[in-house]
Amino acid sequence: MLWRMAWRNLWRHRARTLTMLSAVALSYALMLLAFGINDDGHARMLREAATAAGGDVLVHGQDYWATRASDIVVHDADAAAAIIGRVEGVRAAVPRVIVNGLASTATDNRPVLLQGVRPELEAELRDIAEDLTAGTFLTGSERSPIVLGSRLVARLEAELGARIVLTGTTPDGEVTRALFHLMGILETGTREIDEVAAYTTLEAAQRAFGMAGAVTQIGVVAEPGIEAEELAARVRGALAAAGADRELEVLSWREAVPEMVALIEIDDALGYIFLAVIYAIVLFSITNTFLMAVKERVRELGLLGALGMPGRRIGRLLLHETVLLTALAMAVGLAIGYTGHRIVASVGINVASMGIEEMEMSGVDFGKMVMYSTIVPARWIVGSIIIAVATVASAVYPAWRAARLEPAEAMRFYE
Amino acid sequence: MSETRTGPAFEGAATTTAARPLIRVRGVTRVYDQEGVPVHALRGVDLDVEEGEFTSLAGPSGCGKTTLLNIIGALDRPTAGTVEVAGHDLLRLGKGEAAAFRLDNVGFIFQAYNLVPVLTAYENAEFTLLLRGVPAAERRRIVVPLLERLGLADLMDRRPHQLSGGQQQRVAIARALATGPRIVLADEPTANLDSASSEALLDHMLELNRDLGTTFLFSSHDDDVLSRVRRIVYMRDGRVEREEHAVAVT
Numbered sequence: 190m191l192w193r194m195a196w197r198n199l200w201r202h203r204a205r206t207l208t209m210l211s212a213v214a215l216s217y218a219l220m221l222l223a224f225g226i227n228d229d230g231h232a233r234m235l236r237e238a239a240t241a242a243g244g245d246v247l248v249h250g251q252d253y254w255a256t257r258a259s260d261i262v263v264h265d266a267d268a269a270a271a272i273i274g275r276v277e278g279v280r281a282a283v284p285r286v287i288v289n290g291l292a293s294t295a296t297d298n299r300p301v302l303l304q305g306v307r308p309e310l311e312a313e314l315r316d317i318a319e320d321l322t323a324g325t326f327l328t329g330s331e332r333s334p335i336v337l338g339s340r341l342v343a344r345l346e347a348e349l350g351a352r353i354v355l356t357g358t359t360p361d362g363e364v365t366r367a368l369f370h371l372m373g374i375l376e377t378g379t380r381e382i383d384e385v386a387a388y389t390t391l392e393a394a395q396r397a398f399g400m401a402g403a404v405t406q407i408g409v410v411a412e413p414g415i416e417a418e419e420l421a422a423r424v425r426g427a428l429a430a431a432g433a434d435r436e437l438e439v440l441s442w443r444e445a446v447p448e449m450v451a452l453i454e455i456d457d458a459l460g461y462i463f464l465a466v467i468y469a470i471v472l473f474s475i476t477n478t479f480l481m482a483v484k485e486r487v488r489e490l491g492l493l494g495a496l497g498m499p500g501r502r503i504g505r506l507l508l509h510e511t512v513l514l515t516a517l518a519m520a521v522g523l524a525i526g527y528t529g530h531r532i533v534a535s536v537g538i539n540v541a542s543m544g545i546e547e548m549e550m551s552g553v554d555f556g557k558m559v560m561y562s563t564i565v566p567a568r569w570i571v572g573s574i575i576i577a578v579a580t581v582a583s584a585v586y587p588a589w590r591a592a593r594l595e596p597a598e599a600m601r602f603y604e
Numbered sequence: 605m606s607e608t609r610t611g612p613a614f615e616g617a618a619t620t621t622a623a624r625p626l627i628r629v630r631g632v633t634r635v636y637d638q639e640g641v642p643v644h645a646l647r648g649v650d651l652d653v654e655e656g657e658f659t660s661l662a663g664p665s666g667c668g669k670t671t672l673l674n675i676i677g678a679l680d681r682p683t684a685g686t687v688e689v690a691g692h693d694l695l696r697l698g699k700g701e702a703a704a705f706r707l708d709n710v711g712f713i714f715q716a717y718n719l720v721p722v723l724t725a726y727e728n729a730e731f732t733l734l735l736r737g738v739p740a741a742e743r744r745r746i747v748v749p750l751l752e753r754l755g756l757a758d759l760m761d762r763r764p765h766q767l768s769g770g771q772q773q774r775v776a777i778a779r780a781l782a783t784g785p786r787i788v789l790a791d792e793p794t795a796n797l798d799s800a801s802s803e804a805l806l807d808h809m810l811e812l813n814r815d816l817g818t819t820f821l822f823s824s825h826d827d828d829v830l831s832r833v834r835r836i837v838y839m840r841d842g843r844v845e846r847e848e849h850a851v852a853v854t
Contacts, residue, residue, distance in 0.1 A: 190734050197722035489720065495679055496779075497707025497735055499700055597679040600714065 191502070195509035198486075206514065209478055212471045213518035214525060217576050220464050221526030224572060225562030226533060227460055231453050232563060238449040239442040240315045244283060244408025245417040246424055247440045248273060253405065254440060259288065259358040259398075266404040269433060273407060276427045278415040281313035286394035287405040290357030292337070292387060296346040301337070301387040303355060305394020305404075313410045317375070317388065324349045324373030326388070333393045335369035338386035339376040347371050355387070359399035367397030417441035468576070472583040475514075479507060479587035490591050491599025504592030511584035515577055523573075533562040625652035626787060626819055627676055632685030633842075634671050645671040646682070647842040653821055655786070658813045660822040662830055663839035669823035670791050672839070676821065677710050677789045678702040690786050707735055711780025711818075713790035718776040719764040725771075726751065726760035729778040736783060743782075750778040754808055770801030774808060781812060787819040794826055806832050 199206050239245050247254070248269065250261035263269050266284050273282040286305035291298050308327045311317055317336075318326035327334055335353050337345075347353060351371045359365055369389060377383055395401055411420045421441040428437055443450050483490065493503050537559040634646040646668045653659055661669040674680035675687055678694050679702075687694040690709045697705055706712075711732075719728045729751055730743040738746075751760055754774040764772055773793055780788045790809075794802035806829060813820050822833065830836050836848040 194720070194722055201722065492714070492718070492720065494703065495677070495706065495712055495714075496732055497703050499703050595680075597674045600679075 191506050191509045192513070195506055195513055198506075199510050199513055202482075205478060209475055210514060210518045210521065212474060213515065213576075213580055214522035216464075216467050216471050217519055217522030217573075218526035218529060219467070220572055220576065221523070221569060222529040222533065222562065223460055223464060224568045225526075225530040225564060226538065226560055227457065228565045228568060229534075229563035230560045231456070233560070234449065234453060238446050239417065242408075242442040242445045243285065243406055244314060245411040245415075245442055246409035246421045247442065247445050248407040248409065248424065248428075249405065249438050249440075251436055251438050254438065254445060257289070260360045260362060262360050262400060262403040262405055263407060263437060264403050266402060266407065268431075269428070269437065270407055272427050272431050272433065273409055273424055276409075276420070276423045278412050278420050278423060279409055280412045281310055281410040283307070283310040283314060283408040283410065284391060284404040285406045285408060286391060286398065286400055286403075288355075288357040288394065288398055290355050292341065292345060293354040293356065294345040294347050294351060297344055299341055299344050300385060301341065301355065302385045303335075303357065303387040303389060303394065305389050305391045307391050314408060320375045320377045322374050322376045324371070326373050326375075327390050329372060331370055331372055333367070333369045333397070334372040334389060336373035336375055336388045337371060338383035339374050340380065340383040341385060341387070342371070342374050344384070349374070355397065357398050360403065361399060363399070365398060369393070369397075417443060468579065472579055475511070475580060475583040476586060479511065479584045480590070483507070483587050483591045487594065487599045490594050491596045494594060494596035495600060500592040500594070503594070504588035507584055507588040507591050508581065511581050511588075515580040518580070519573065519577060530562045530564065533560075535561075537561045626655040626657075626690060627651065627653035627821070628686075628688040629672070629676065630686045632672070632675060632682040632687060634668075634675065634680070635683045644842055646675075648685070649839075649842070649844055651837060651844060653787075653819060655819055656813070656817045657835060658810065658820045658833050659835040659837065660824050660830055660833040661837050661839055662823075662825055663845070664825065667839040668842040669839055671842075673789050673791050673821065673823055676787075677712060678705050707732060707783065709786050711783065711785040711788040713773065713776045713780050713788065713793045715792040715795045719772055719779075721764050724761050724763055725756055725767060725775045728764070728775050729760075729782055731779055732783045746782055747778065750781060751775075754778055755804075768801070769796050770798075770805060773797065773801075773805050777805070777808060777812070781816070781818060784816075785818065787821060790820065790822045792823055792825075794824065794829055799828060802826065802828060 248263065250263055252258070253261040263284075270282040270284055273279060284307065286303075288303045288305075290301055290303055292301040306317075306327070308317070321336070322339060324336070326336055335355070337347070337353070345351075345353070349371055353369045353371050354366055355369060356364065356366045375383070375386055375388075377386070389397075391404070395403065409420065409424060411417065418441045421439050421444075425439045428439065490503055493506075494500065538561075539559050629649055629651040632646055632649045633644070636643040636645055649668070649672060651672070661672060663669055671680065675682050675694070676689055678689070678697060681695065689705075692705055692709070694702070694705070719725075720731065723731065726747060730747045733743045733746060748757075748760075751757060754777060756771065756774055756778070759767060759771060764775075767775065776793075777788075780790075788809075793809075794805055797805065809820055810832065812818055822829065824830060834850050838845045838847065
């Protein structure tokens, strides 16, 4: 009976009910879509940050990440890579030599971040050759090839085949110079990267900077579904078992680029605050509307009490109305939110179109990001439960007022 | 003070037989606090109503008729005095117990706003049975004959706004009688009706009083109504002023 009465009561003021329903439905749909876009955007940022950091897990000589000192290296790189490669969940162990140096041509000198890499292993993480605009990416027979960022090439006024002299410091602390030949030009689209990026082969870098057998970093690429923290713990365990743990530091990418993690947390928190403010306004309007309904129907509610309907049942009548309103609104909101999700998931939102053209953080170029939408079921379910409980709770006070009405007083209300 | 009058209308009224009054009101006062000012609605009312009576409270507006009916129906509590209805001491009842008492013992007919607007005539009539948890088939068995008897057989699916005032009051009678209460309290039941509808409504109530033995206690200042009741209790300024008893003509 309560459900039947509640349903009919809901449609006594069609326009008012539709207004409340729309407010709940749209704010719920907005929340679902915001969850979808945020979750997808954050997942992309995390993947890009992990890629930019060099892997899901990074292995260096102890204290390298904090100091970036050239004398801190992984001495027996092949042995370390072999140990890491055997850890369950590791897809690839990618060795790198990283040198902060100076690139010189006859025209100019510019600071560079040189990375000596094995292209076939780097491809497990990211295909750097995708950014090539000219030449090749370390695939020819040249013994000392170098590939530079486009802006760096412009500053140095170099052309393909040009001689580039790199000056850097060896692990022994000696400043050394090495000759390379420009074989390729990269354009990532990120100014900061294109101004300093320099790649050569791992062997050429080791040879040039006195690092035979040693590397600066081993980037560890995880198998899909393996969390970086979990993998880092496994790698630490494997290195400890081999007695190499005192010389090496193992960082998950989250530890390596905490600023990106903080950015995502802040973004999440701001998103929640935004949604909470919007929804609080909706809830207050629902509470107000139901209080008005109690006042409008005070005589009728008094009649129910006079006929012997217990106060708590009268209160429950209002709660039933809210439950029906909430269920309807959430069904509509789910349909709108899911449709929005499907559209954004297929079309995407170009971040650059929102005026963010040049923003880079932890190697993530936001200007190049296209955001899609991803459903994380747990977030949608928890969010939906919160909306449902909060909406129904917004009618608790009006229901309590209705339950406490004295029939005789209520029926005198309009006399 | 008690007077006697005669008239043909009392032919149908049930005979009073109970030794102990169904309603026993003693020294009841009711004082309302109206923005700090005490308003005396009742000032020491004594009243007995026997089982099967067809009685009306009469008097000018504000004399305390509705307040007394509300107190007898456990909708309101007296400031002082005692009220005993159908063996229940109403002052001892809590809010929930009062609701249960009303559901089990009293049928109400109000002047207006009598029906739940979102329910049909049938649903309104069965409402009190629903509250008592009576199964659907049993409700139908009770309510349909009642509505038919009240001339509402073809109007059961109509909502209150689709019924005339008289039809609405007849639905209220059906609802009041559906649970088989010992007493029906009717506050100005004909106040919003034309004379023909009032007449018809009274006919129905008299018939039910006669056939079912249900006690009816009204409030009214409509002379047509008062001319057809068996006993009139006149009130003024919150007190019982006098009573009139009719003698049935056979």
